[in-house]
Amino acid sequence: MLSTFQYPKFDYVRPPEIAEARDGHYPVVIVGAGPVGLTAAIDLAQQGQRVLLLDNDDTVSIGSRGVCYAKRTLEVLDRLGCAEEMVQKGVSWNVGRTFFREEEVFNFNLCPEPDHHRPGMINLQQYYLEDDLIKRARLLPNLEIRFRNNVIGVTPDAEKATLRVETPDGAYTLSADWLIVADGARSPIRTMLGLDIDGKIFMDRFLIADVVMKAEFPTERWFWFDPPFHRNQSVLLHRQADNVFRIDFQLGWNVDPEEEKKPENVIPRIKAMLGDDREFELEWVSVYTFQCRRMNRFNHGRVLFVGDAAHQVSPFGARGANSGIQDTDNLVWKLKLVMDGKAPATLLDTYSDERCYAADENIMNSTRSTDFITPKSAVSKTFRNAVLGLAEQFPFARALVNSGRLSVPSFLADSRLNTADSDVFAGNMIPGAPMDDAPVAMADGTQWLLGAAGNCFQLLHYIPDAGALDAASAQALRSLIDAPIPVEAIVVAERGTAPAGLKTLIDAKGRVRERYDLREGTSYLVRPDQHVAARWRALDLAQVRAAVARATCNA
Amino acid sequence: MALNTQPNLHEPGKRHFRAFSPGDDFYEALIATHRDLTDEQSAMVNARLILLLANHIGDISVLREAMQIAREGA
Numbered sequence: 001m002l003s004t005f006q007y008p009k010f011d012y013v014r015p016p017e018i019a020e021a022r023d024g025h026y027p028v029v030i031v032g033a034g035p036v037g038l039t040a041a042i043d044l045a046q047q048g049q050r051v052l053l054l055d056n057d058d059t060v061s062i063g064s065r066g067v068c069y070a071k072r073t074l075e076v077l078d079r080l081g082c083a084e085e086m087v088q089k090g091v092s093w094n095v096g097r098t099f100f101r102e103e104e105v106f107n108f109n110l111c112p113e114p115d116h117h118r119p120g121m122i123n124l125q126q127y128y129l130e131d132d133l134i135k136r137a138r139l140l141p142n143l144e145i146r147f148r149n150n151v152i153g154v155t156p157d158a159e160k161a162t163l164r165v166e167t168p169d170g171a172y173t174l175s176a177d178w179l180i181v182a183d184g185a186r187s188p189i190r191t192m193l194g195l196d197i198d199g200k201i202f203m204d205r206f207l208i209a210d211v212v213m214k215a216e217f218p219t220e221r222w223f224w225f226d227p228p229f230h231r232n233q234s235v236l237l238h239r240q241a242d243n244v245f246r247i248d249f250q251l252g253w254n255v256d257p258e259e260e261k262k263p264e265n266v267i268p269r270i271k272a273m274l275g276d277d278r279e280f281e282l283e284w285v286s287v288y289t290f291q292c293r294r295m296n297r298f299n300h301g302r303v304l305f306v307g308d309a310a311h312q313v314s315p316f317g318a319r320g321a322n323s324g325i326q327d328t329d330n331l332v333w334k335l336k337l338v339m340d341g342k343a344p345a346t347l348l349d350t351y352s353d354e355r356c357y358a359a360d361e362n363i364m365n366s367t368r369s370t371d372f373i374t375p376k377s378a379v380s381k382t383f384r385n386a387v388l389g390l391a392e393q394f395p396f397a398r399a400l401v402n403s404g405r406l407s408v409p410s411f412l413a414d415s416r417l418n419t420a421d422s423d424v425f426a427g428n429m430i431p432g433a434p435m436d437d438a439p440v441a442m443a444d445g446t447q448w449l450l451g452a453a454g455n456c457f458q459l460l461h462y463i464p465d466a467g468a469l470d471a472a473s474a475q476a477l478r479s480l481i482d483a484p485i486p487v488e489a490i491v492v493a494e495r496g497t498a499p500a501g502l503k504t505l506i507d508a509k510g511r512v513r514e515r516y517d518l519r520e521g522t523s524y525l526v527r528p529d530q531h532v533a534a535r536w537r538a539l540d541l542a543q544v545r546a547a548v549a550r551a552t553c554n555a
Numbered sequence: 556m557a558l559n560t561q562p563n564l565h566e567p568g569k570r571h572f573r574a575f576s577p578g579d580d581f582y583e584a585l586i587a588t589h590r591d592l593t594d595e596q597s598a599m600v601n602a603r604l605i606l607l608l609a610n611h612i613g614d615i616s617v618l619r620e621a622m623q624i625a626r627e628g629a
Contacts, residue, residue, distance in 0.1 A: 368579050371586060379589045379597035383582075389628045394560040399578045411572050428572055 004212055004242040004283065005127055010058045010134070012148040015165075017172040024174035026052045027339060029163065030182060031151050031189060033057075035066065035126065036307030036324035037182030038133035042080045043332040045143035047455070049339065052176075053143065054165060056150035060134070063284040064125035064210050067238060067246050068318035070407040072434065074118040075530070076329045079454045082136040083118070089132075090124030091239050096221040098401055100388040102228055106398045107220075110406060115511045116437045117448040120406055121318070123240045125210075129321075154179070154192050154303075161302045178335060179303045182324070185291075187309035195300065199293020199363070202314060204374050207249040207260050207287050211270060213280035214243055223403040225373075225388055229272040234373050236403075237273075244283060247273070250374065257287035290314045292367050294359045298352040304331060311359035316369035316404035319362040326409060327355050333455075333528035337552055342484050347553040350417055358410040365405045372402035409434035412531060419525075419534035419547040426517045435530045438511035443497075443504065449512055452505055454530045457487045457548055461539055462518040466504045467496030474499040476541050485548055487525070492518065527551060558620040 017024040028044060030037050033055035041053040069086065077083035097107040110120035137143050152171065153164030161179040165172055181189045190197065222237040224230070233250035240246055249269055251260060259265060266285050274280070294311035298304065307324025331351045337343035375381035390397035411433050412418070418431035429436060438449045446452045453460075459480055463469055469477075469491060477489035478501045490505050491498035492512055498504040507513055516524060516535075525534040525547050534547035549555040564577040571577050588604075589597045609618050 365579070368583055372582070377589065377597075378594050379592070379601070380586050383585065386628070387582075390624075394624075396560050396562045396564075399562040399564075399575065400582055402575075402579060402582070405573075405575050405579070408573060413570075433572075 004244055005125065007059045007062070007127070008131065008134075010145075010147045012058060012168055013146065014169050015146060015149065015167060015172055017174060018167065018169050024172070025160075026050070026174060026176050028052070028178045028180065028335070029054065029161075029174065029176035030180040031055075031163075032182035032184060032307075032309070033130075033134070033145060033147075034061070034182060034184060034307070035129055035133065035321045036328060037180070038130065038137055039076070039080065039325050040180050040182060040306060040328035040332060041143055041145075042082070042133065042137050042140065043328055044336065045137070045140040046080060047332065047336050048142070049336060050142045051144070052174075053137070053145045054149040054151060054163075055145065055147050058147040060130035061126040063286060064127070064240060064244065064246060066126040066129070066318070066321040067123050067240055068322070068407070069122050069124055069129065070318060070322045071116070071118045071120050072407070072409040073322045073325045074122065075437070075450050076325050078118070078451065079329075079530070080136065082132055085132050086124055086129060087118070087122055089128055089241050090122035091219050091241060092119040092122050093219045093221060093239070094120060095218070096223065096403075098388075098391070098403060099222065099224040099227060100385075100391070101226050103392065105388055105391040106401070108398070115439050115509055117439075117450065118437070123238055123246075125240050125244065126321070128241060151183070151189060154189050156193070156301055156303050158301065177302065178339065180331070180335075181303060181305045181309050182307050183309050185308040185312050187305070189303075190295070190305065190309055193300070193303070195295060197293050197295045197311075199291055199312070201291045202289065202370060202374075203253040204370075205251040205253060205255055205257060205260075205287055205289050206315075207251050207266065207269070207285070209247045209249075209266055209270065209285045210240070210283040211245045211247055211280045212243055212283050213245060213278060215245065215274075215278065215280075217245070225384075225403075227273075229275065230269065234403075235273065251287070260287050261285050288315075292363045292370075294356065294363065298327070298355055299348045304335070304348065304351070306331060310355070311363070313359075313362050313366040314370045315366075316373060317362075317366045318404070318407045319366050322407040323358060323362050326358065327351075329529045330355055337485065343552040343554060350415065350553065354410075354412050354415050354417075357412065357414070361410050362407075369402050369404045373404075417527075417533060417551045417553075419543075419550050421535065423535070423537040425535065427515060429516045429524070429532055429535070431532050431534055433532045435526060435532060436515045438515055439508045440512065441506040441508045446505075447508075449505070450530060452490060452503075453526055454528060456528050457485060457533075457551070458526050459487050459489045459544060460492050460505070460516075460524040460526065461489060462492045462513065462516075462522045463520055464494045465496040466491045466493035466498040466506075469498055469502075471499070473539060474502060476539060477502055479541070480544065483545070483548075485552055485554075487544065487548060525551070556614055556617060558617050558624070 094110045155162045162175045224235040236248040238246040306327040413432045480487035521538045533551040
């Protein structure tokens with residue numbers, strides 16, 4: 001098989017514990033340098049925390065694996081300073097086409113509204129994402145990555161977790177105040193700790209092939225139900241970077257995965273699909289099954305589970321890596337506050353609560369997609385085909401066609417960290433909502449709201465003319481930074497410049513005001529992970545401080 | 556009144572943040588209604604469901620239009 005990508009080989013370095021024959025101790029150890037572990041490590045290191053990241057391998061993901069990275073993931077990676085390369089390299093797409101038997105029944109556009117920085121989704125091979133994350137990680141001096149360091153034992157207690165780690169030079173012992181487990185769906189650490197993960201296995205197999213070809217297929221997602229070239233099953237075609245196409249064939253349960261993976265069996269399937277003598281090369285092939293399941297809770301004392309180690313979904317809807325990266329987005333600021341002694345450890349319970357809620361939503365949505373794509377009974381298939389038959393002509397039926405729902409962040413509406421509204425607001429930016437983006441202008445060149453938000457608590461205060469902010473309000477806003485948990489105030493305005501010591505954010509197209517239902521005096525408290533914590537129609541310092549306390553379990 | 560073929564599903568008291576959610580909620584409930592039934596039982600459930608919904612809609616001209624469209628695709 002040919003290769004469009006040169007797999008890097010990362011150097012193994014003899015750990016100091018072995019060189020100096022001693023045990024090590026670290027404030028945070030992360031296990032697993034996949035997309036989720038790397039994101040967690042970069043986020044913590046960027047917050048000034050020293051981090052040790054262990055991985056049992058010495059390269060990036062083999063094969064394209066996770067290929068769809070959703071808008072919210074790109075926004076998180078923007079906060080970590082590494083989305084731009086991925087968006088440049090990846091394939092941005094908005095149009096999806098759905099075929100039923102011989103016919104195209106409809107197409108859709110993912111981009112629901114204008115004036116957001118990032119597209120709904122990009123397609124990018126997982127190895128590129130990991131490669132970019134490792135490049136970013138290596139710019140952070142307080143982040144150490146150790147390749148070919150395999151965790152073979154874990155012993156947690158009330159104050160720490162002790163690890164036994166195997167390397168080419170033998171084994172060593174280290175302990176960590178906090179252990180973040182990002183070691184994937186089969187999670188050896190979860191198994192070592194005897195922790196349960198419950199859910200259901202889907203009795204189906206899918207063949208995925210990365211195919212290199214110079215094809216004039218547009219940059220769209222094509223999904224076939226029951227196509228003539230693969231009867232009674234589904235097929236998905238996606239374009240990735242470098243003229244690599246991802247093709248998924250549903251195979252059914254009663255096939256031999258090893259046989260199906262052989263090129264002599266894969267190539268005829270692809271030829272039948274392309275329907276001509278077009279030249280192509282197989283780059284990577286795999287057969288997968290999947291489960292939808294999650295752990296009962298994601299935090300176990302000093303051990304914190306993220307990503308596939310904590311929860312798994314069917315691949316329809318790209319909710320694996322995307323939800324794992326959102327786990328770290330939720331976890332890291334909380335862990336940092338706990339480590340700095342600024343919040344009680346119960347704040348980490350809210351990591352589990354909020355991300356279990358999100359995992360349940362992801363499992364629900366991907367299970368619904370799976371049930372539509374692969375109906376489990378005759379009547380379910382009849383309804384499915386009836387929907388597809390009506391979809392060409394009738395908009396209501398198009399809305400019911402479910403070949404995978406776009407991965408979107410959860411509205412944490414029921415989180416105990418939220419302060420309930422006491423004023424009336426229109427729109428979706430309720431306490432717990434993931435912030436909507438909007439075009440803005442700032443003195444430092446920032447052009448997007450989400451580029452200005454995140455990494456600390458912030459208060460967005462709206463006034464039409466920033467220059468008209470009265471001295472008392474300016475003083476009150478400035479004072480928010482002087483607290484154990486500082487709050488950065490940002491004056492959102494249509495025009496003008498805020499008094500000294502305050503940032504001004506100009507609402508360039510009026511979208512911030514529209515999406516957040518702003519009126520003069522409206523103030524939004526937002527979390528370091530760009531979720532709304534509280535909002536009011538007028539600025540009241542005591543209310544802001546109470547809401548910060550509530551959002552950090554200090555109330 | 557003509558037959559409404561635009562997306563029209565909603566649930567009182569429930570706030571949907573995503574356009575696909577109400578349709579998916581309905582479809583899941585529909586498939587769940589048939590869980591563990593034989594094909595014969597499912598056919599009976601569908602017949603009862605149509606009768607109940609037809610009475611709820613009430614307007615026979617709307618029902619005629621729906622019946623005609625449904626038959627065309629059989």
